[in-house]
Amino acid sequence: MDLEWSGKIALTYAGEDEFNHDFKIVVQNVIFDGFHYPKEWSQEEALEAFSSKIASLEAYEFVDMNPKSFQRNYKLVPNKL
Structure with missing residues (x-):
């Protein structure tokens, strides 16, 4: 899949507190x-x-992330079709 994320940031490290800067990834x-x-x-x-x-x-x-372990640890994943 492809992912596109955009938003606004404030340069708080430079003393800004308004979200004046756009970003896009x-x-x-x-x-x-x-x-x-x-x-x-x-x-x-x-x-x-x-x-x-x-x-x-x-x-x-x-899906169990470590099936050989006695400690269960799962994640939720899309079904395989």
């Missing part, structure tokens, strides 16, 4: 690694947190 061919969340969260807590942020939550699944 374009990154191409980015591989999306999924949504990481605190390992203290249960999958239910993660679903609740992401449900208002992701339009098609059913298109995602939990």
